[in-house]
Amino acid sequence: MALPAVIPLRPNGSEDKPAPGAGEALVTGDRLGLTLSGKTILENVDVTVHAGEILTVIGPNGAGKTSLARLLLGLMPPTTGSIARAPGLKVGYVPQRFPVDPSIPINVRRFLTLTVRVSPSAIRSVLQEVGALHLIDRPISVLSGGEFQRVCLARALIGVPRLLVLDEPAQALDYAGELQLYELIGDIRRRRGCGILLISHDLHVVLGASDRVLCINGHVCCEGVPEKVANHPEYARLFGRDAGKAVAVYRHRHDHEHDLSGAVKCGEDCGHKHD
Amino acid sequence: MIDDFLVRAGLAGLGIALLTAPLGCFVVWQRLAMFGNSIAHCGLLGVALGIILSVDLTLGVIVVSLALAALLIGMQGQKLLPDDTLLGILAHAALAAGLLAATLIGGARLDLMGYLFGDILAVSAGDLWWLLCGLAAIAGAMIWLWRPLLAISVHEEMAAAEGVPVNLVRAAFMLLVAFTIALSIKLVGILLITSLLIIPAAAARAFVTTPEQMALGAAGISIIGVLAGLAMSLHLDTPAGPSIVLVLTALFIATVPWLLRKNRG
Numbered sequence: 001m002a003l004p005a006v007i008p009l010r011p012n013g014s015e016d017k018p019a020p021g022a023g024e025a026l027v028t029g030d031r032l033g034l035t036l037s038g039k040t041i042l043e044n045v046d047v048t049v050h051a052g053e054i055l056t057v058i059g060p061n062g063a064g065k066t067s068l069a070r071l072l073l074g075l076m077p078p079t080t081g082s083i084a085r086a087p088g089l090k091v092g093y094v095p096q097r098f099p100v101d102p103s104i105p106i107n108v109r110r111f112l113t114l115t116v117r118v119s120p121s122a123i124r125s126v127l128q129e130v131g132a133l134h135l136i137d138r139p140i141s142v143l144s145g146g147e148f149q150r151v152c153l154a155r156a157l158i159g160v161p162r163l164l165v166l167d168e169p170a171q172a173l174d175y176a177g178e179l180q181l182y183e184l185i186g187d188i189r190r191r192r193g194c195g196i197l198l199i200s201h202d203l204h205v206v207l208g209a210s211d212r213v214l215c216i217n218g219h220v221c222c223e224g225v226p227e228k229v230a231n232h233p234e235y236a237r238l239f240g241r242d243a244g245k246a247v248a249v250y251r252h253r254h255d256h257e258h259d260l261s262g263a264v265k266c267g268e269d270c271g272h273k274h275d
Numbered sequence: 276m277i278d279d280f281l282v283r284a285g286l287a288g289l290g291i292a293l294l295t296a297p298l299g300c301f302v303v304w305q306r307l308a309m310f311g312n313s314i315a316h317c318g319l320l321g322v323a324l325g326i327i328l329s330v331d332l333t334l335g336v337i338v339v340s341l342a343l344a345a346l347l348i349g350m351q352g353q354k355l356l357p358d359d360t361l362l363g364i365l366a367h368a369a370l371a372a373g374l375l376a377a378t379l380i381g382g383a384r385l386d387l388m389g390y391l392f393g394d395i396l397a398v399s400a401g402d403l404w405w406l407l408c409g410l411a412a413i414a415g416a417m418i419w420l421w422r423p424l425l426a427i428s429v430h431e432e433m434a435a436a437e438g439v440p441v442n443l444v445r446a447a448f449m450l451l452v453a454f455t456i457a458l459s460i461k462l463v464g465i466l467l468i469t470s471l472l473i474i475p476a477a478a479a480r481a482f483v484t485t486p487e488q489m490a491l492g493a494a495g496i497s498i499i500g501v502l503a504g505l506a507m508s509l510h511l512d513t514p515a516g517p518s519i520v521l522v523l524t525a526l527f528i529a530t531v532p533w534l535l536r537k538n539r540g
Contacts (some may be wrong), residue, residue: 070432085353091436091437093437097434100429101304101306104428105480105485105489107484110486113428114422114425115437115439159437218295
């Protein structure tokens with residue numbers, strides 16, 4: 001594959017967190033606008049997901065987060081602006097929590113191979129990676145919320161994607177489950193070096209797990225490293241004055257496990273902008 | 276003892292059972308029963324057009340069914356009205372137009388009851404030929420469509436994001452359903468044909484753990500229902516189509532306790 005790498009991909013696991021914007025651009029949205037039946041959903045949104053980074057898109061309900069993900073996934077065309085993908089880009093997608101119709105008899109093993117053909121050992125190893133190997137023969141319809149999210153994650157990973165799109169993965173989880181899930185997502189990024197686009201409306205935990213944050217509400221409100229976004233006036237206006245403090249608390253706790261590498265560094269490319 | 280027309284009826288019934296059962300699983304999974312009904316209801320219009328244009332009646336039904344399916348595919352994603360409302364309007368308009376056309380043509384040239392409720396004992400050698408060719412074509416298409424269709428049934432956008440050509444697969448499936456219904460109308464009739472898609476699949480659900488098992492199980496149940504229904508029709512002198520549907524319904528009801536237990540466990 002001849003990929004026109006903008007910047008060479010950093011080797012896996014060499015550092016805890018790649019600096020923001022470190023890897024090759026996997027997908028880039030340029031001045032994206034979306035109008036659906038006369039209603040403006042998105043306006044002038046610039047976004048790039050790089051290999052090896054976790055980019056989190058946050059915003060209040062109805063801010064257009066899922067629409068942005070759908071545009072980047074190519075599920076619908078933007079009204080204005082353009083989208084560029086790395087050639088041959090493989091994408092794994094975990095949609096917002098969805099029900100699998102109980103009339104479809106399907107177990108975890110089969111669920112994982114819906115769109116790919118892989119060996120039994122590949123199925124086992126990807127389930128092992130997300131800590132769901134014991135569920136392999138379980139029918140999908142009996143899984144709990146947390147189990148289902150892990151299985152969906154395994155399903156998205158099985159095709160060895162270079163870009164992973166996770167839409168509200170922690171929606172059905174309690175606080176502890178949420179922490180575990182984000183830790184798992186961080187591990188996956190470190191191990192596989194894939195780019196991860198995370199959509200979320202919950203704030204403190206997800207900010208701690210991200211390299212860069214894009215805060216949108218129809219347009220880009222602010223973006224940058226989590227601390228920067230958390231202290232941004234636009235962020236406070238959207239989520240309330242105290243929202244930023246929770247991030248700091250969580251970050252602090254996590255400082256014991258990871259160095260701050262990319263988190264405190266802030267080059268030109270992660271500065272925020274305004275319209 | 277076994278008359279020629281009975282052999283034809285039996286073969287036609289088996290062929291249709293094998294066709295409709297696997298297709299019916301997807302109709303159940305994708306909640307397309309109403310779509311099936313709409314396609315079936317336009318069948319009579321196809322028959323009437325076939326008579327007016329003096330072409331093969333099965334061909335007439337196939338052409339009209341495919342045309343309606345194409346229309347419905349084109350209207351997918353419209354947001355003016357709920358899908359089932361539009362389907363309902365189309366279905367009943369097509370049925371009314373068919374009834375009107377049938378009346379205008381005159382009873383002597385069109386066995387209205389036979390098309391509404393089926394007349395499998397009147398299956399001709401030509402019909403059987405259509406059916407066998409159709410069976411082969413549809414079986415081939417189903418094998419080709421199976422995996423992408425299953426992926427779409429589980430989650431359409433997930434499948435789309437991972438490269439399944441959702442619109443193409445869905446359109447192909449809807450055309451397949453229309454084609455199958457058009458071929459099968461002789462057996463149980465316009466008003467009952469959808470039951471052959473959904474009842475065997477529903478009856479198989481309680482006993483299976485994979486999609487493929489469900490398709491095979493539905494085919495088995497469908498074959499039992501068709502043969503038992505034909506036998507009932509022969510011995511009790513009841514109309515074949517309704518007999519088959521009632522036998523299938525009885526089979527489904529018999530599985531309900533297992534379905535309930537599965538749901539609880």
